[in-house]
Amino acid sequence: MANIVPYINFAKNSQEATTFYKGVFGGDAEVQLEGERVIHLDFQSGGIHFMGSDLQSGQAGLESSNGSSLVLNCDSEEQLRDFYAKLVDGGKEVFAPTDSGWGAIVAHCTDQFGVTWLMNYDKPQS
Structure with a gap:
């Protein structure tokens, strides 16, 4: 596949x-x-x-962001918060870990190298 x-x-x-x-x-x-x-x-x-x-x-057009992001699906809320803290250090916060309203914890930041990260943890359904 x-x-x-x-x-x-x-x-x-x-x-x-x-x-x-x-x-x-x-x-x-x-x-x-x-x-x-x-x-x-x-x-x-x-x-x-x-x-x-x-x-x-000679890689014209690649000098700035192309609008893409990496999505990081996490195994736990603790893992999401740990990754977020490390990735945002020296970078830029878009939004800190928060409840999404649809059953997930989400966060968004750009790291010190200009890579945009979207983080997601789907909470277990009760």
Whole structure:
């Protein structure tokens, strides 16, 4: 079955971002360098998986956000709050963890690398 793996273009700070995400999620990353530039990274931690690289010269149109976000479905409210606290540190809060009104806890932030995260925890139905 096919699946989608997000690809993140970083502004020449992929290695710093990878270290940050390892601190948030744990996991491992395969990083390929060409000189000082990251030409490929593959990050995995449990069900979290993304790829990326440093922006290469000539990648016009990728200098700013394209309006996409990563959705992080969490296993618990505690996990959501922990990830949120780590991701928003040095970044920008859109909204802190809150009750959605439809049976979920949700949060939204942009991290220090400009990646937008939507976090969700579906509360058990009683």
